[in-house]
Amino acid sequence: xxxxxxxxxxxxxxxxxxxxxxxxxxxxxxxxxxxxxxxxxxxxxxxxxxxxxxxxxxxxxxxxxxxxxxxxxxxxxxxxxxxxxxxxxxxxxxxxxxxxxxxxxxxxxxxxxxxxxxx
Amino acid sequence: xxxxxxxxxxxxxxxxxxxxxxxxxxxxxxxxxxxxxxxxxxxxxxxxxxxxxxxxxxxxxxxxxxxxxxxxxxxxxxxxxxxxxxxxxxxxxxxxxxxxxxxxxxxxxxxxxxxxxxxxxxxxxxxxxxxxxxxxxxxxxxxxxxxxxxxxxxxxxxxxxxxxxxxxxxxxxxxxxxxxxxxxxxxxxxxxxxxxxxxxxxxxxxxxxxxxxxxxxxxxxxxxxxxxxxxxxxxxxxxxxxxxxxxxxxxxxxxxxxxxxxxxxxxxxxxxxxxxxxxxxxxxxxxxxxxxxxxxxxxxxxxxxxxxxxxx
Numbered sequence: 065x066x067x068x069x070x071x072x073x074x075x076x077x078x079x080x081x082x083x084x085x086x087x088x089x090x091x092x093x094x095x096x097x098x099x100x101x102x103x104x105x106x107x108x109x110x111x112x113x114x115x116x117x118x119x120x121x122x123x124x125x126x127x128x129x130x131x132x133x134x135x136x137x138x139x140x141x142x143x144x145x146x147x148x149x150x151x152x153x154x155x156x157x158x159x160x161x162x163x164x165x166x167x168x169x170x171x172x173x174x175x176x177x178x179x180x181x182x183x
Numbered sequence: 184x185x186x187x188x189x190x191x192x193x194x195x196x197x198x199x200x201x202x203x204x205x206x207x208x209x210x211x212x213x214x215x216x217x218x219x220x221x222x223x224x225x226x227x228x229x230x231x232x233x234x235x236x237x238x239x240x241x242x243x244x245x246x247x248x249x250x251x252x253x254x255x256x257x258x259x260x261x262x263x264x265x266x267x268x269x270x271x272x273x274x275x276x277x278x279x280x281x282x283x284x285x286x287x288x289x290x291x292x293x294x295x296x297x298x299x300x301x302x303x304x305x306x307x308x309x310x311x312x313x314x315x316x317x318x319x320x321x322x323x324x325x326x327x328x329x330x331x332x333x334x335x336x337x338x339x340x341x342x343x344x345x346x347x348x349x350x351x352x353x354x355x356x357x358x359x360x361x362x363x364x365x366x367x368x369x370x371x372x373x374x375x376x377x378x379x380x381x382x383x384x385x386x387x388x389x390x391x392x393x394x395x396x397x398x399x400x401x402x403x404x405x406x407x408x409x410x411x412x413x414x415x416x417x418x419x420x421x422x423x424x425x426x427x428x429x430x431x432x433x434x435x436x437x438x439x440x441x442x443x444x445x446x447x448x449x450x451x452x453x454x455x456x457x458x459x460x461x462x463x464x465x466x467x468x469x470x471x472x473x474x475x476x477x478x479x480x481x482x483x484x485x486x487x488x489x490x491x492x493x494x495x
Contacts, residue, residue: 065317065398067312067313067314068312069312070311083317084317087317093318098318100320104392105315105317107392108313108395
């Protein structure tokens with residue numbers, strides 16, 4: 065089950081995205097599970113189809129779910145969606161570090177400071 | 184002939200009266216209470232505190248569907264009666280079996296489906312929380328697979344038997360056996376059309392939005408959906424079995440003609456009750472809340488931690 069609270073300060077697409085991610089991470093939605101269509105979920109939750117489409121798109125970009133055209137949208141077959149998302153973020157970070165020509169030590173230091181909330 | 188026609192009109196009148204009386208009964212307070220009680224009993228859901236809150240919406244939904252169903256039945260009777268006026272049937276039994284009862288059933292279920300596809304049961308308030316199932320549902324989540332596949336199975340049997348009857352009938356002297364093909368072929372064609380329609384409609388029903396503010400509402404919405412789908416497949420299975428039993432009767436008659444004897448009709452009385460097999464099976468399985476096992480086995484809990492983090 066997914067719950068959307070329109071009065072929450074968190075935008076509805078983020079509520080949907082976070083809940084889906086948690087459900088997939090906890091195997092409540094196992095790999096291969098077929099998700100409802102954007103239109104159906106939007107109608108059930110009484111939100112705009114774009115809201116659901118955005119949540120689906122972001123999860124798809126993270127590799128957590130995959131769209132198979134007319135067959136629908138499915139939970140991807142991989143170990144841990146949270147880990148997968150973290151890996152993607154790390155790759156993006158490494159990309160930026162390379163472009164800025166920073167050393168590995170500098171990059172690790174920056175990341176450590178960011179994780180400790182020192183900025 | 185006149186006696187037959189009189190019987191046909193009496194049956195039409197009786198069905199029209201039943202449909203109209205039931206329509207008014209379904210709109211009464213007692214009728215609505217009974218409809219809710221039956222839904223609760225058949226689905227096996229718990230009557231909790233929340234049900235009392237949503238009772239008006241539930242009763243309203245049930246009343247709309249029930250009223251539409253009985254009005255549809257009445258309309259079906261009128262259509263059959265119009266047919267009887269235009270083409271007076273030579274046999275009252277043929278009229279009742281091939282026109283009156285099918286038109287009533289199709290009218291009834293058709294009108295209920297129309298209302299179900301037009302309106303949703305619950306309408307959450309604009310600013311309230313909304314809940315939704317995040318897994319795509321299938322037909323077999325609401326109706327037992329055996330009931331879903333019963334119609335296609337009996338249609339295939341009916342086609343095979345009808346082809347068999349045609350094959351044997353072609354060998355009868357002077358093509359006498361051909362006279363026995365018409366009815367089964369018509370029944371097979373009708374059951375094929377109805378089956379295709381039912382599968383198409385059930386797909387639309389599954390795509391129908393289910394707005395709900397909590398799991399209780401979604402559960403009861405599921406119960407109403409399951410009831411509707413069960414009715415659709417009951418109609419399909421009964422028609423398919425009916426077509427199969429008619430094709431079998433036809434094959435027996437043609438085989439008797441081919442062997443040089445007159446159709447005795449002796450076996451017919453044993454074959455015809457086959458028609459009641461799906462009714463019996465549906466009757467046995469009607470009360471089980473199959474969808475509860477399939478869709479609500481984990482209690483349908485909302486992912487609390489995720490919801491909290493999303494709302495924070």
